[in-house]
Amino acid sequence: xxxxxxxxxxxxxxxxxxxxxxxxxxxxxxxxxxxxxxxxxxxxxxxxxxxxxxxxxxxxxxxxxxxxxxxxxxxxxxxxxxxxxxxxxxxxxxxxxxxxxxxxxxxxxxxxxxxxxxxxxxxxxxxxxxxxxxxxxxxxxxxxxxxxxxxxxxxxxxxxxxxxxxxxxxxxxxxxxxxxxxxxxxxxxxxxxxxxxxxxxxxxxxxxxxxxxxxxxxxxxxxxxxxxxxxxxxxxxxxxxxxxxxxxxxxxxxxxxxxxxxxxxxxxxxxxxxxxxxxxxxxxxxxxxxxxxxxxxxxxxxxxxxxxxxxxxxxxxxxxxxxxxxxxxxxxxxxxxxxxxxxxxxxxxxxxxxxxxxxxxxxxxxxxxxxxxxxxxxxxxxxxxxxxxxxxxxxxxxxxxxxxxxxxxxxxxxxxxxxxxxxxxxxxxxxx
Amino acid sequence: xxxxxxxxxxxxxxxxxxxxxxxxxxxxxxxxxxxxxxxxxxxxxxxxxxxxxxxxxxxxxxxxxxxxxxxxxxxxxxxxxxxxxxxxxxxxxxxxxxxxxxxxxxxxxxxxxxxxxxxxxxxxxxxxxxxxxxxxxxxxxxxxxxxxxxxxxxxxxxxxxxxxxxxxxxxxxxxxxxxxxxxxxxxxxxxxxxxxxxxxxxxxxxxxxxxxxxxxxxxxxxxxxxxxxxxxxxxxxxxxxxxxxxxxxxxxxxxxxxxxxxxxxxxxxxxxxxxxxxxxxxxxxxxxxxxxxxxxxxxxxxxxxxxxxxxxxxxxxxxxxxxxxxxxxxxxxxxxxxxxxxxxxxxxxxxxxxxxxxxxxxxxxxxxxxxxxxxxxxxxxxxxxxxxxxxxxxxxxxxxxxxxxxxxxxxxxxxxxxxxxxxxxxxxxxxx
Numbered sequence: 001x002x003x004x005x006x007x008x009x010x011x012x013x014x015x016x017x018x019x020x021x022x023x024x025x026x027x028x029x030x031x032x033x034x035x036x037x038x039x040x041x042x043x044x045x046x047x048x049x050x051x052x053x054x055x056x057x058x059x060x061x062x063x064x065x066x067x068x069x070x071x072x073x074x075x076x077x078x079x080x081x082x083x084x085x086x087x088x089x090x091x092x093x094x095x096x097x098x099x100x101x102x103x104x105x106x107x108x109x110x111x112x113x114x115x116x117x118x119x120x121x122x123x124x125x126x127x128x129x130x131x132x133x134x135x136x137x138x139x140x141x142x143x144x145x146x147x148x149x150x151x152x153x154x155x156x157x158x159x160x161x162x163x164x165x166x167x168x169x170x171x172x173x174x175x176x177x178x179x180x181x182x183x184x185x186x187x188x189x190x191x192x193x194x195x196x197x198x199x200x201x202x203x204x205x206x207x208x209x210x211x212x213x214x215x216x217x218x219x220x221x222x223x224x225x226x227x228x229x230x231x232x233x234x235x236x237x238x239x240x241x242x243x244x245x246x247x248x249x250x251x252x253x254x255x256x257x258x259x260x261x262x263x264x265x266x267x268x269x270x271x272x273x274x275x276x277x278x279x280x281x282x283x284x285x286x287x288x289x290x291x292x293x294x295x296x297x298x299x300x301x302x303x304x305x306x307x308x309x310x311x312x313x314x315x316x317x318x319x320x321x322x323x324x325x326x327x328x329x330x331x332x333x334x335x336x337x338x339x340x341x342x343x344x345x346x347x348x349x350x351x352x353x354x355x356x357x358x359x360x361x362x363x364x365x366x367x368x369x370x371x372x373x374x375x376x377x378x379x380x381x382x383x384x385x386x387x388x389x390x391x392x393x394x395x396x397x398x399x400x401x402x403x404x405x406x407x408x409x410x411x412x413x414x415x416x417x418x419x420x421x422x423x424x425x426x427x428x429x430x431x432x
Numbered sequence: 433x434x435x436x437x438x439x440x441x442x443x444x445x446x447x448x449x450x451x452x453x454x455x456x457x458x459x460x461x462x463x464x465x466x467x468x469x470x471x472x473x474x475x476x477x478x479x480x481x482x483x484x485x486x487x488x489x490x491x492x493x494x495x496x497x498x499x500x501x502x503x504x505x506x507x508x509x510x511x512x513x514x515x516x517x518x519x520x521x522x523x524x525x526x527x528x529x530x531x532x533x534x535x536x537x538x539x540x541x542x543x544x545x546x547x548x549x550x551x552x553x554x555x556x557x558x559x560x561x562x563x564x565x566x567x568x569x570x571x572x573x574x575x576x577x578x579x580x581x582x583x584x585x586x587x588x589x590x591x592x593x594x595x596x597x598x599x600x601x602x603x604x605x606x607x608x609x610x611x612x613x614x615x616x617x618x619x620x621x622x623x624x625x626x627x628x629x630x631x632x633x634x635x636x637x638x639x640x641x642x643x644x645x646x647x648x649x650x651x652x653x654x655x656x657x658x659x660x661x662x663x664x665x666x667x668x669x670x671x672x673x674x675x676x677x678x679x680x681x682x683x684x685x686x687x688x689x690x691x692x693x694x695x696x697x698x699x700x701x702x703x704x705x706x707x708x709x710x711x712x713x714x715x716x717x718x719x720x721x722x723x724x725x726x727x728x729x730x731x732x733x734x735x736x737x738x739x740x741x742x743x744x745x746x747x748x749x750x751x752x753x754x755x756x757x758x759x760x761x762x763x764x765x766x767x768x769x770x771x772x773x774x775x776x777x778x779x780x781x782x783x784x785x786x787x788x789x790x791x792x793x794x795x796x797x798x799x800x801x802x803x804x805x806x807x808x809x810x811x812x813x814x815x816x817x818x819x820x821x822x823x824x825x826x827x828x829x830x831x832x833x834x835x836x837x838x839x840x841x842x843x844x845x846x847x848x849x850x851x852x853x854x855x856x857x858x859x860x861x862x863x864x
Contacts, residue, residue, distance in 0.1 A: 015721070270751045270754060272744065272747065272751060274741075274744055280739075282737075284718075284737075285774065286716075286732075286734070286735070286736050286737055286760075287735075287736040287737070287757070288736065288737045288738075288739070289447070289736065289737070289738050289739070289740070289748065289752065290738075290740070291738075291739075291741060291744040291745055291747060291748060292740060292741030292744025292745075293728075293739060293741060296725075296728075298737075298739055300718075300737060302718070303718070303719075304719040304720065305716075305718055305719070305720045305721070305730075305732060305737060306720075306721050306722075306723075307720070307721070307722045307723070307728070307730055307739050308721070308722070308723035308724060308725075309706075309723060309724030309725060309726070311724065312704065312706055312723040313723055313724075315704065315723060316721065316723060319702045319721045320721065322702060323719050323721075340780065341772050341782050341846065342717065343806050343844060345806070345823070346806035346807065346844075346846075348780075348782075348806070348846050350773050350780075368824055370804045370824075370826050372802045372804075372850075374775050374777075374778035374780070374848060375775055375776065375777065375778065391777070391850060392800055392802075392850050394802050394826060394828055396826055412775060412778075414773065414778075414780050416804040416806060418804075418806060418823060
């Protein structure tokens, strides 16, 4: 068995903690032995504790480095050249397993989102799904619904047995229709599929016109933006569903997100004794005081502050999409950056590099920069000249000068950017 | 008639917008012709629109420069050498009017807090009070109560006439007792007194042992920390009260503060259509989104974030007092400073000087600093050497070096402070 985890895109439904760079699976909400744990880390830990199957994560180019930082070594990462829907992503990953990893065509795959909040039983079911993949073309996991949700697709099984054939698939319904599906034994489609590796490659050849890794990679941007459900699952006749009755949550809104928090507050927060069913996640360095809140979620990051009634929090997306300012905090493979001041023709950033890391060697056409080292030591390369730097050193980088910063210890610097057209686009990369 | 406004101390009851440096009277909450207006500005405008009497504001040394910035010229400011209660402050101001301003002993004074939220009628009543000051030693304003408040002292008048003698004063009661006072015709004591200048000086001589400006100033720290009410008003037999029935609010808690806001949101805020009776004041540059809030106040500044049920907001003080970090934003006579990053052995500040202003010439024993000019131009003095600076210039200030920054235009700089013991106390002032 091979497990493919789909590390989905970014979104604004958990603004200000998720954004174009940071997807929700990277938010650290769970208490763990060493500090806090994110969804992707929790899922990988659960897989390791319940199964011995190798894991490959399919993700976008933009997420690759941050993902590697979160999952460490021991997991394969298959990178989409650009964002497409789940069918191209699954096809590319299957072709990668076949052509690069030389996995047998007979090998069962279990494909699953990277961030379900579930019990271990969910992952042990993967073994059963993999075994059934020899008996049908496709095996789905059906989640036992807990309420008539309008957010999920429904699978109508032929019988009420644990493993059953599939009568029909239903798109996201309204609540009344959802209740009818539930009364008829309907299950949520949680996006978990099992099949043989050969099956994905056959469908890829048939529907995308190619099944080799090199071809798919080369033509990726021309592939249709289509989901695996829509392109494959809903047309398959030889299909089974296996019922999962354990806890399952899709942490897609602040409301569900706070349901799985194991503490009412994360970060510098004081909640008074009259707060009820309220949660505060504070990723800023500003203190928060909360008094008398009922059913409220508060989330604060350098990108903004959300205060929402929990139920109403599911209507966040359009308001978050009104906000167009640049991202103020991002994790990078080499460390983090945080925008700490925005001026008319300046931008001030706190750059944190972890020991042994460096920025890429680069230059800017429209801005000069000043670095002041506030912690640690390392080396600066400026137009080919190498210089060691430590706390208190100042480096002035003229417009056009090639530069990089290399951290020997953990290193922090204040970077002041100055110019008329400051933009993340103004970055020319050079060979070291 | 001379008006004395008492500009009270700072407090934490409107945290994070009021703090040790910024008192609540400086928070800009009202829409005005040119931007926004604070309480002290509103009160001075109302006085100018209704009366022609000169105004003297009694304040602390720490507030003097910021107060001058808010009130402009045309108002006298009497500065307490250190904070004492209202009796020493009133005595010192009266002595200042007599000895420095040469005001007649017969001149009526009206003494009033700097920040009541009232209608113009309140100020026109000052004329009547001043006229009555010839007929009794002391004239008080009694505020017609709107509910049995436990927060105010009560005045029990002899009659229900507009002007009456006083039967008795009552300390802050519980709600039931307050209701009894109200049923008996009791009025709130809003801290407005009228009397002749000579009366204050007599009381000062009698109770504080001095009545000249120089003596009071010199011995100020030794004067008792006692209120005018307690020391003088409650012992006076020849006293009248004049009834004021118009709107009156003491903006002492977030709940009352939001009652007078003329807009639901100040700053970068999106409130969705399901918010009710909720107010957001955002003084940060981070966007705020509020969804489905009912009876909630949100206040955000670089010093912190408050989210409170409006009723519960009156219990803020003890929680705000738990926060001991340094103030992150302050207005100065020369401009503003804002802490934008706090490191283990560094502090980064954005300094904004308005054109024509300068810092005081100073040095530090325990930190070096780096200034990067991000906007405007001016001059730097570094150990006696003068240098012009403009955008992009970097100035390195070693430990012990005397330095100042002089703004020719409006000027902004990022100041990185580095050292083991960074503290506002580490500042040695020098003659220019």
